[in-house]
Amino acid sequence: MAELTYRAAVARGIAQEMERDPSVVLIGEDVAAAGGVFKTTSGLLEQFGPVRVRDTPISEEAIVGGIMGAAMNGLRPIGELMFSDFLATCWDIVVNQIAKTRYMTNGQVSLPLVIRTANGGGTRFGGQHSQSAENWAMAIPGLKVVAPSTPRDVVGLLAASVRDPDPVIFFEHKNLFATKEDVPDGEIVDRLGEAAFRTMGDDVTIVALAAMVPVAIEAAGLLAAQGVSAEVIDLRSLVPLDTAAFLGSVAKTGRLVTVEENPRLCGWGAEIASIAAEECIWDLDGPIVRVTTPHIPLPAAAELEDLAIPDAQQVVRAVLAMA
Amino acid sequence: MAEPATVDIDPSTRLALYRSMVRARYFEQRAYDLFMEGIVKGTTHLGLGQEAVAAGFAEAMNPTDMTFCTYRGHNHTLLRGAPMTPLMGELAGRDVGICGGKGGSMHLTDVSKGAMGSYAIVGAHLPIAAGAAWAAQVRQSGQVSVCFFGDGATNIGAFHEAVNFAAVWKLPVVFVCENNLYMEYTPISAVIPVPHPAADRAASYGLESIIIDGNDADVVYDMATRTIERARSGGGPALVEALTYRHKGHSRADPGKYRPDEEVAAWMARDPIVLYRERLTAAGFDPTLLDEIEQAGLAEIDATTMEIRNAPPPPPETMMTQLWADGGSQWRN
CATH class of the missing domain: 3.40.50.920 (Rossmann fold)
Known part of the structure; x- marks a missing residue:
């Protein structure tokens, strides 16, 4: 048992899954060398190396399209969108491609991917960096929508999301990053859909x-x-x-x-x-x-x-x- | 324009190229006829006239390589080896459809053959093709992604994001712009400030400017082989602009009247199948062999048509399947 912040729980959850499964990879803007602008991915580059943890250009369509293609070809990718507001810049790929492709191909394509993104307000960032976008995702058939409230749940629900065979949008709340609680040692895995x-x-x-x-x-x-x-x-x-x-x-x-x-x-x-x-x-x-x-x-x-x-x-x- | 093919293409490959183009031509002509008959519904975006691009690249790919194409994707999906009846069945919304009737003409997919999908939002599949190539790079699987798109896609943001991403990560992907001179109804020349929509943008991403005659199957095959094998050996992506022309309008709703008669006539005279037959004959191929290929193609499409006419629609219970990987569509307990 150790005290863990919500922010550090993100990196712990990703590390737990990357250690277990070599097909899990992480990409996004500033996720590797910088450890994430919210420091949610600190240490992952050092632990897992530059092939599995990689910085991208500021190209949200390339990030989410990239993880979709990677999920079609044998990886279980995690893509980070720095702010959930940026979902709007790549919404076509999320809604028209990621959400619909399994159904439209009658199950030929599986997309075990996670889009992690910093969501919500309370940080004085103004209207383009503060939205709660979970409703957008909830309205689209084919997307799973997860939003943890505690550090322990970040680990357990992130693990469940990475292991899920379907696309998951994982909303991390910016105003919770500094919150902390005692989190049990060892592997934590939850089930999606349990309140x-x-x-x-x-x-x-x-x-x-x-x-x-x-x-x-x-x-x-x-x-x-x-x-x-x-x-x-x-x-x-x-x-x-x-x-x-x-x-x-x-x-x-x-x-x-x-x-x-x-x-x-x-x-x-x-x-x-x-x-x-x-x-x-x-x-x-x-x-x-x-x-x-x-x-x-x-x-x-x-x-x-x-x-x-x-x-x-x-x-x-x-x-x-x-x- | 690249020179005519620089490598010797063996006779069996050339016959395969001819067979591919003939099969694609029959498929598209029949898709048109069945649409007019009311059996194929919705819309179709035919690749009539553009067969050489699909044939040349498909022939140059390994079985585990991956094709990503657009709503004008019948040719590409068929020529990766997807069986004809399930493809036509999908256009007609039948149970035998390759996507069970859930995709339609614009979403033909046969993952078992490396036909990784037809994408109907212009440009959206370029990042996806790059991502599949990234997975090939990470897994060291030796696969290459080939991504086809139209001239109009070069004005979409996803084109630039994907080509930059692929170039900077040196991904094994070949981007193929089928420049048929019209985005939909508007000439591409009216909406770009450079002569070539793809080739003139290549330098922005550190890529070679490549323009080929997309109606010459040998030239396409040659360039496909070179770019695919370079990508496979770690040489990074390529951006190929293949000049071609569609024989019909953009989609079923479009008679294509905006195109000057002389332009249409000039391109019809450069029909890739007619040109290739002339070339093979001049090279000493037995015309009866070519006739047999055509007869077999016609017999195949006739058999497919017969099967489609008698095929039932998808059963109602399939509507609620395959949203999720568990096969169902539940969202609550």
Whole structure:
């Protein structure tokens, strides 16, 4: 057991898989010599050498197209996009090529690849380096979508993503890089599509993802002080989606709140709400409430960005307003 | 323009080139006829007139080499060895289709033959072909990627990203621009500031400027052999511009009326199959042998047509298969 930051957990997770499987390789802008602009790939070049850890030009289509071609020809590549906002520059290859090729070839092509990317706000970077892009990926058939909230889960879910035979977009949250926890020694491998219960409770189910998980946990603490018992569910992956976790929880609590960092329209919380409305509406004691960032690009100024991204107080207010 | 073939091409290879072009020609003509009959649906982008490029490169490739082509990819997929009935079945949306009817004309693929896919977003497959070549480099597998694209693709960002990436990593990939003079309806000359869309950009990536007569099967085969073997031996990528011409419009919706009559006539007079037959005959090949190749090609496409006419559509349950590697399409529990 050793204390590990979320940032260092990324390198540990990649190293764990590269040691196990020689077909795992890593490419991206500044991932090798510089160890990543967020220092998430520090030491990997030294450990695994320049054939398996390689810097690319600033060419996102070459990076994601390159890992697609490599996955078609016997490698299990990991490609890094420095910021998830840059998915927009190579979205054709992600959506039209990577996501669809297995289906369009009726299973002739397998694409065991991972696109890792730094996602989310809270870092005062402004609108082109702060987006939460997980909803974009969730909307496309053929992509798996993973977003860990803790250092331990970074290792376990990254391992699961690398071993998965299908393409995975792995969203690392920039505002969580400095967080730390004790992580067990040895190999950690999780399964995609299994949510985690971060707190147990009887009065309300709060569903969250990535950086909104600690927000929801903080809110649960504040609610407990007011006599409200909240069950916080960390989805961990949007595709596959652990619907059983929140449907079962709502059957017990009768109330459902989703906490999303993404802008309001078509956020993943809307899908959760839709599933709950279709499948467990008679378990609900009141309306489903979504807490989201407003439908705006994220502003750069600290006061404005903090106002935009949901915080614990906002979640507490949403829950108390339901009663 | 490169000189005529500089190496001796053995007679069996030349017959194979002729056979390939004939088979591709029959396939495309029949695809057109079956479209007009309502059996082939959607759209088709025929490679009629461009057979020499596909034949020359396919003949020069090893079985484990990889072809990446565009929505104008029937010729390339067929000539890597994909069986004809599953290809035509895919155009017609039949169960026997090589992609089970899920791909269609623009996505013909036969991975078992190294035909790694037909890509329908202009330029998107160049980085993918480079990536497959990168895997060959890492795995030291000795494979080469060959990536075909049209003149219009040279104005897409992915072209430049991929060629730069391949050049700087010295990847074993040969990029082949089939310059048929029109991107879709607009002449390529109207949208580029240089005479040659691929060859004039090669210097930007430290590559040799290569222009060949894409209607001369010997010339194509010769250049294909040289560039593929150089890539295989670690010499890095090549960018080949093959001048050619499509006999029909861009796609089924396009009669090609924007092309001057005299231009069309001049290129029709340079039909790669007619030219090659004349050359082989002049070189002493027995005309009856060439006739037999044509008769066999016609018999093959007739048999394929018969099978397609009687083939059932894909069963409904296949709609939900093969999104994921487990064979299914589940996204939740």
